[in-house]
Amino acid sequence: MKYYSTNKQAQEATLQEAVVKGLASDKGLFMPEKIKQLPESFFDKIDTLGFQEIAYAVADAFFGDDIEADTLKQIVYDTLNFDTPLVHVNDNIYSLELYHGPTLAFKDVGARFMARLLAYFIKKQGQSDVKVLVATSGDTGSAVANGFLGVDGIHVYVLYPKGKVSNIQECQFTTLGQNITALEIDGTFDDCQALVKTAFMDDDLNKKLNLTSANSINVARFLPQAFYYFHAYAQLKKINKADNVVVSVPSGNFGNLTAGLIAKRMGLPVKRFIAANNSNDIFYEYLQTGKYNPRPSVQTIANAMDVGDPSNFARILDLYNHSLSEIKKDISGEWYDDNTIKDVVKETYQKTGYLLDPHGACAYQALADYLEKDEVGVFLETAHPAKFLETVESILDKKIEVPSALQAFMKGEKKSIQLQNDYNDFKYTMLQ
Numbered sequence: 001m002k003y004y005s006t007n008k009q010a011q012e013a014t015l016q017e018a019v020v021k022g023l024a025s026d027k028g029l030f031m032p033e034k035i036k037q038l039p040e041s042f043f044d045k046i047d048t049l050g051f052q053e054i055a056y057a058v059a060d061a062f063f064g065d066d067i068e069a070d071t072l073k074q075i076v077y078d079t080l081n082f083d084t085p086l087v088h089v090n091d092n093i094y095s096l097e098l099y100h101g102p103t104l105a106f107k108d109v110g111a112r113f114m115a116r117l118l119a120y121f122i123k124k125q126g127q128s129d130v131k132v133l134v135a136t137s138g139d140t141g142s143a144v145a146n147g148f149l150g151v152d153g154i155h156v157y158v159l160y161p162k163g164k165v166s167n168i169q170e171c172q173f174t175t176l177g178q179n180i181t182a183l184e185i186d187g188t189f190d191d192c193q194a195l196v197k198t199a200f201m202d203d204d205l206n207k208k209l210n211l212t213s214a215n216s217i218n219v220a221r222f223l224p225q226a227f228y229y230f231h232a233y234a235q236l237k238k239i240n241k242a243d244n245v246v247v248s249v250p251s252g253n254f255g256n257l258t259a260g261l262i263a264k265r266m267g268l269p270v271k272r273f274i275a276a277n278n279s280n281d282i283f284y285e286y287l288q289t290g291k292y293n294p295r296p297s298v299q300t301i302a303n304a305m306d307v308g309d310p311s312n313f314a315r316i317l318d319l320y321n322h323s324l325s326e327i328k329k330d331i332s333g334e335w336y337d338d339n340t341i342k343d344v345v346k347e348t349y350q351k352t353g354y355l356l357d358p359h360g361a362c363a364y365q366a367l368a369d370y371l372e373k374d375e376v377g378v379f380l381e382t383a384h385p386a387k388f389l390e391t392v393e394s395i396l397d398k399k400i401e402v403p404s405a406l407q408a409f410m411k412g413e414k415k416s417i418q419l420q421n422d423y424n425d426f427k428y429t430m431l432q
């Protein structure tokens with residue numbers, strides 16, 4: 001299968017090129033040239049299949065032309081070795097818990113898949129020393145670092161802003177050792193991202209090192225996120241709730257939601273989607289006015305969604321041929337400020353006993369506000385509430401349980417290389 005750029009100025013790429021490069025040469029995002037429909041027979045029996053089997057069928061539609069069946073199956077099965085249960089919250093609303101992977105956030109799915117696919121292609125190209133750069137404001141760094149941990153031939157450098165990520169998040173990428181190096185930058189997240197961008201444009205550095213990036217624009221991180229939409233549907237079908245399904249997605253860069261839109265194109269019977277945002281309401285505004293007005297992000301308690309210029313917006317436009325009216329047929333939007341998010345977490349816990357994290361809370365509330373009587377709602381619970389410990393405990397005014405997997409990270413020894421926000425220092429460190 002070929003991949004084209006959303007900017008349409010670059011040559012089409014193979015899967016291998018798209019995964020190794022990340023971004024197209026015209027700075028567009030790669031899109032699969034065809035989105036294959038899955039047969040009716042698959043949907044008829046989907047409720048009898050396990051998550052790994054479902055995911056392999058979806059992965060085969062994307063990647064089956066480019067990777068041998070055995071290898072692809074192994075990659076899918078290794079990636080998804082954890083649960084993604086569908087949990088009833090109240091009325092016709094269900095939570096798809098995507099946070100039972102190693103770093104307790106949904107990004108584990110894409111990061112683990114990408115690590116294995118990249119390792120496969122690097123081996124095929126005969127390379128043995130590839131360096132992955134990733135700038136993080138918290139969650140991406142932990143998912144990527146843990147996804148690539150112990151993968152042969154790849155060394156990961158996580159750049160993060162000193163003092164600006166939560167204690168738990170920092171532990172998740174500074175305590176791993178092995179092929180993971182944490183670079184603690186005396187600056188902001190934007191500074192970290194700028195260092196990474198400068199590195200990719202530095203011809204001298206790229207002659208000396210094989211560099212690649214692992215952010216969510218990479219198709220190997222983005223497409224596997226379609227897997228669990230099918231799994232959610234399968235679990236609803238099992239309980240006879242699969243008619244008029246509405247999926248609500250807590251959104252920042254919109255990779256997660258876009259993967260759901262692709263699942264729908266493959267034939268998944270989802271009636272419509274809701275894009276739930278925090279105060280960064282750029283997409284909501286676009287749906288209302290037709291104007292896309294990117295701006296600097298504002299800080300919220302759902303910080304993984306603090307995005308002012310969502311990178312996958314280009315993919316949504318491309319999928320719908322830039323037609324606002326077509327986009328609005330499939331997606332509606334809503335946004336919630338911090339005070340509302342706090343109320344939702346607290347009231348939902350009091351009324352139902354279900355503990356939401358601040359991101360999932362936005363998606364839950366959008367269903368509570370807009371689900372019609374004959375519809376069934378699923379929201380994606382993208383992170384374990386204990387990842388936002390101080391926030392959630394102060395909202396509930398009580399201690400919550402921290403899963404043992406998180407506690408284990410917090411016991412590890414923190415190791416990082418401290419750097420000024422200076423490109424030459426950074427480059428020198430990379431070349432050591």
Ligand SMILES: *Cc1c(COP(=O)(O)O)cnc(C)c1O
Binds near residue numbers: 139305359
């Ligand atoms: C990354 C993230 C999101 C946003 O996902 P996008 O694909 O960027 O829209 C939502 N919730 C959590 C917990 C995240 O880490």
